[in-house]
Amino acid sequence: MLLSADHLDLLARLRATRxxxxxxxxxxxxxxxxxxxxxxxxxPAMVEDPEEAAQFAGIAQAVxxxxxxxxxxxxxxILAAVGAAQKHGTPWVLDPVGAGGISARTAFAEELLAHHPAAxxxxxxxxxxxxxxxxxxRGVDSSHASDQxxxxxxxxxxxxxAVVAVTGVVDYVTDGTQTLAVHGGHAMMTQVxxxxxxxxxxxxxxxxxxxDHLRAVAAALSVVAASGTSAATKSQGPGSFAAAYLDALAG
Amino acid sequence: MLLSADHLDLLARLRATRxxxxxxxxxxxxxxxxxxxxxxxxxPAMVEDPEEAAQFAGIAQAVxxxxxxxxxxxxxxILAAVGAAQKHGTPWVLDPVGAGGISARTAFAEELLAHHPAAxxxxxxxxxxxxxxxxxxRGVDSSHASDQxxxxxxxxxxxxxAVVAVTGVVDYVTDGTQTLAVHGGHAMMTQVxxxxxxxxxxxxxxxxxxxDHLRAVAAALSVVAASGTSAATKSQGPGSFAAAYLDALAG
Amino acid sequence: MLLSADHLDLLARLRATRxxxxxxxxxxxxxxxxxxxxxxxxxPAMVEDPEEAAQFAGIAQAVxxxxxxxxxxxxxxILAAVGAAQKHGTPWVLDPVGAGGISARTAFAEELLAHHPAAxxxxxxxxxxxxxxxxxxRGVDSSHASDQxxxxxxxxxxxxxAVVAVTGVVDYVTDGTQTLAVHGGHAMMTQVxxxxxxxxxxxxxxxxxxxDHLRAVAAALSVVAASGTSAATKSQGPGSFAAAYLDALAG
Structure with a gap:
């Protein structure tokens, strides 16, 4: 993977901290x-029950x-978890899947903004x-390019x-003042x-x-992009790509 | 993949239409x-909530x-989705997993027939x-061969x-008048x-x-069978077969 | 896979019995x-609904x-299934994920012990x-080594x-009187x-x-360990390991 020294440093810290x-x-x-x-x-912890979700958000490093x-x-x-995250000062990230495409998702995503996602x-x-x-x-796919x-x-x-990342062929990460571009990745990533x-x-x-959440989000998306680029060279289609991508993330 | 010109044509149309x-x-x-x-x-869109299911069935090309x-x-x-599909004229397909083995599934599958599945x-x-x-x-496995x-x-x-397909070592597709056989596939497909x-x-x-749903279902099962046959030549067991099958479907 | 004659014999019986x-x-x-x-x-049968769970536990060979x-x-x-399992004399196995880490899981796992798991x-x-x-x-990960x-x-x-198995770098299987150690496996198994x-x-x-549940559990964990060891030699990271592990289990 071709990562900057700063991003490699953050990745090393992530692995040490787990x-x-x-x-x-x-x-x-x-x-x-x-x-x-x-x-x-x-x-990872995958929790579904509202009571367990609140308990877990209190002991996790991120939600x-x-x-x-x-x-x-x-x-x-989700409401129980982000409430507990706010209370404990645990940073949390929102992925608003389907916002814009399904009205109830847009409304719920907007409601969640009041709970202060970190990203x-x-x-x-x-x-x-x-x-x-x-x-x-259209459904959960984007009808626009990321630069739009x-x-x-x-x-x-x-x-x-919050730090906002809009991903696509090029990813953009911004805190509203400074905006960074993350290049890399591969078209195969849209097929998994x-x-x-x-x-x-x-x-x-x-x-x-x-x-420093701007730095953290840019590092995360750089690791993702570099892993996607690397996996594409080792795969014959989306099935082998998914396995190669996990291999690359661990590399 | 060894597909007929007609099936290759439909596959190309599917990819253009998405x-x-x-x-x-x-x-x-x-x-x-x-x-x-x-x-x-x-x-694909994977929707679980009844309200979202009805909304999605209205914008999808198939359910x-x-x-x-x-x-x-x-x-x-499911009832919300097939109701919306019927209302919008969206074709939908029924996979009656476990019918015959679990009484409640048989009864529900029969209830769904009233909502006119396309296949x-x-x-x-x-x-x-x-x-x-x-x-x-026995559970969700078949106790009979497809030709029975x-x-x-x-x-x-x-x-x-509806067009009915019964799959097995050989697949049969029928509209009640004309019955087609689809050969190919591989025994490994039962291990995933x-x-x-x-x-x-x-x-x-x-x-x-x-x-033309008879033609559509036969084309779909031919693509599935050809992908299974192809994947079997590139795998060492069910784990690598699953990845190779997705690669072959994309090929 | 390097399995004892006894474990190979049980595996062959499992495949014949399915x-x-x-x-x-x-x-x-x-x-x-x-x-x-x-x-x-x-x-396998994966059942979620309480009514179906009870029905299935009556026809399965194990839960x-x-x-x-x-x-x-x-x-x-779960309560419906273990109740039906007890009634029909079907052996069932408890995996107390998160017990110790999440209070509600510990309490529920203790409640389930009254329904006599086989292992x-x-x-x-x-x-x-x-x-x-x-x-x-910590969450669902262990803070202790298996020998502790x-x-x-x-x-x-x-x-x-019940026969109790505590798994880790070395697995231990005990009926309270006799305790067996199962060696093998691979560190990669903790990354999937x-x-x-x-x-x-x-x-x-x-x-x-x-x-003979002590024998059965030891055989199962030996097959798991041998498959993990074998898969590690054929993979480049956790993604390819997961596929290779399924291939090895089928080998």
């Missing part, structure tokens, strides 16, 4: 997310909230929708006080389900060990 | 199903309903049970006005969980882009 | 668990209960907690009349989510075909 990342996510991506966190060097396949139960668990990672349509624009994703959402990401970052969700969990792991 | 397939399925197979749809060239690990919530979501895909025991015979699968259920599939197709469920979702993707 | 193993487990590990059971030669990502619904399903498999922290000590795992929990495992085995959960399901499969 942060416990508490995930509230969908059944579709839970396994891949847990394996991605293990591969990168974090310790990762994903709105994929949202249910009434997971909505309650938000989404595709262009999701970030446009959350920033108050007309995202209009840079201004929206900056607006959202200033309004929410849960790549974005796992990226958000990796963002949470980095935010859990580094209080 | 149909959004809305899946109601179990946690066990959700990830593999989503990855299989992405690999073949469709866009795939799977009865594996059925719960009260998923039963409600039904099951193993021999499931199709025998749905056609009113005594399927009696050809007559039942034809009866079920005439009664339900969710292969049948993913096949049903791929059937839904093809039914979503081609109104 | 026991139906009914699993109550989390969404995160359900797919991997089902694939591990298929690979080793058993027939595997896993407390990962516990919810109110799964708690009800219990956990890491050192979980077994220490269940034996009445102060396990205090040998005495606790023996105490728990005598108190519960659900390896322990799948091991418990494989324990259930062996307990389902062999009434």
């Amino acid at each position: 942060p416990l990342v508490h995930n509230l996510t969908s059944a579709t991506v839970a396994n891949f997310t847990a394996n991605a966190l293990l591969a990168v060097g974090a310790s 990762s909230v994903n709105l994929g396949s949202l249910t009434a139960t997971r909505r309650a668990s 938000i990672r989404g595709n262009a349509s999701e970030i446009l929708a959350l920033a108050g624009g007309t995202g209009g994703g 959402a840079i201004a929206a990401a900056e607006t959202l970052a200033r309004g929410s006080a 389900t849960g790549m974005g969700c796992a990226a958000s969990a990796i963002v949470a792991a980095f935010v859990g060990i580094e209080s | 149909p959004l397939v809305h899946n109601l399925t179990s946690a066990t197979v959700a990830n593999f199903t989503a990855n299989a749809l992405l690999a073949v060239g469709a866009s 795939s309903v799977n009865l594996g690990s059925l719960t009260a919530t998923r039963r409600a979501s 039904i895909r099951g193993n021999a025991s499931e199709i025998l049970a749905l056609a009113g015979g005594t399927g009696g699968g 259920a050809i007559a039942a599939a034809e009866t079920l197709a005439r009664g339900s006005a 969980t969710g292969m049948g469920c993913a096949a049903s979702a791929i059937v839904a993707a093809f039914v979503g882009i081609e109104s | 026991p139906l193993v009914h699993n109550l487990t989390s969404a995160t590990v359900a797919n991997f668990t089902a694939n591990a059971l298929l690979a080793v030669g058993a027939s 595997s209960v896993n407390l990962g990502s516990l919810t109110a619904t799964r708690r009800a399903s 219990i498999r956990g890491n050192a922290s979980e077994i220490l907690a269940l034996a009445g000590g102060t396990g205090g795992g 929990a040998i005495a606790a495992a023996e105490t728990l085995a005598r108190g519960s009349a 989510t659900g390896m322990g959960c799948a091991a418990s399901a494989i324990v259930a499969a062996f307990v389902g075909i062999e009434s």
